[in-house]
Amino acid sequence: MSSNSTPYYYVPGLSRHPAMAALGLVAFGFGMTGWVNQASWGAPVTAVGVIWVLFVLYQWFGDTIAEANAGKNGINVDVSYRWSMAWFIFSEIMFFAAFFSALFYARSIALPWLGDVDSKIIWPNFTAAWPNDGPAGLVEKFTTMGPWPIPTINTLLLLSSGVTITIAHHAVVENHMKKASIWLAATVALGVIFLGFQVYEYYHAYHDLNLKLTSGIYGSTFFLLTGFHGFHVFLGGLMLAIVLRRMIRGDFTADNHFAFEGAAWYWHFVDVVWLGLYVVIYWM
Structure with a gap:
């Protein structure tokens, strides 16, 4: 996209990504708390939190990359x-x-x-x-x-x-x-x-x-x-x-x-x- 068509300041629409990332981070923190206290559920919950956050980041960064490649930045x-x-x-x-x-x-x-x-x-x-x-x-x-x-x-x-x-x-x-x-x-x-x-x-x-x-x-x-x-x-x-x-x-x-x-x-x-x-x- 030419510089003439690039927005002065691109504002993306509403996004689900922040809320989904927050859920994953809560799971990660909760799981780590249990893990360091040797709770049996600590490690699995931590793993779920990490996987969830990585999944959200994959989607989030994918949207951001698409915006950049479309010349919106x-x-x-x-x-x-x-x-x-x-x-x-x-x-x-x-x-x-x-x-x-x-x-x-x-x-x-x-x-x-x-x-x-x-x-x-x-x-x-x-x-x-x-x-x-x-x-x-x-x-x-x-x-x-x-x-x-x-x-x-x-x-x-x-x-x-x-x-x-x-x-x-x-x-x-x-x-x-x-x-x-x-x-x-x-x-x-x-x-x-x-x-x-x-x-x-x-x-x-x-x-x-x-x-x-x-x-x-x-x-x-x-x-x-x-x-x-x-x-x-x-x-x-x-x-x-x-x-x-x-x-x-x-x-x-x-x-x-x-x-x-x-x-x-x-x-x-x-x-x-x-x-x-x-x-x-x-x-x-």
């Missing part, structure tokens, strides 16, 4: 997309900041309190050293997860993926879509390999190190931080896979490819968060 819609993605990533930064803050509070504030002179009266044998299984002796002994080899390999994988997606971005700007598709596919592949290594890491933690979500504050912060990051890698990889499909289909041009840019922003955010996790979780 003018400059103002493009600007709103950019602001929306920027604020979404900012909300994700605050999300991880909360978990990093919880880890900092446990290590630098709560742990010294438990090891001070007054607390020695209650827990005389407690040593305020990180990592810790708690002062009451209720946590099973576990071994911490070191930085080698899997976390270091995963760090190299994500750093490499940051390079491949940057090459793909430059190729898109230069209108070399075949080259961009190859490097974008490499980025998705690196993300899949990362997740595969993380699954193996969790298996190793549970079966060989006795490191579990219930392993005190160390176990809970380890699995919450790395687990939520892994979930974000999955979401980022899903975004990139969809963008790759659209790129192969010919939806993008050198001047119109924000879907790719937005997914690339998110992927770089995932990379940066992992670097923080790698240092704070595995080395400190």
Whole structure:
């Protein structure tokens, strides 16, 4: 559609998607609550919530892509997309900041309190050293997860993926879509390999190190931080896979490819968060 026929600001009609997504998110949250409390229905309800949300997003993004391909998105819609993605990533930064803050509070504030002179009266044998299984002796002994080899390999994988997606971005700007598709596919592949290594890491933690979500504050912060990051890698990889499909289909041009840019922003955010996790979780 020519620029003369593109709406100044396209306003879509009423949509069922927000309400349907909300139902899926409620199911996900309810299921996770049961799952972490070891309820038998927790995992199935969580799975239903995830599948439902993914189904809704598939339809929702499909409608949005159709609107873009029909030429309904003018400059103002493009600007709103950019602001929306920027604020979404900012909300994700605050999300991880909360978990990093919880880890900092446990290590630098709560742990010294438990090891001070007054607390020695209650827990005389407690040593305020990180990592810790708690002062009451209720946590099973576990071994911490070191930085080698899997976390270091995963760090190299994500750093490499940051390079491949940057090459793909430059190729898109230069209108070399075949080259961009190859490097974008490499980025998705690196993300899949990362997740595969993380699954193996969790298996190793549970079966060989006795490191579990219930392993005190160390176990809970380890699995919450790395687990939520892994979930974000999955979401980022899903975004990139969809963008790759659209790129192969010919939806993008050198001047119109924000879907790719937005997914690339998110992927770089995932990379940066992992670097923080790698240092704070595995080395400190």
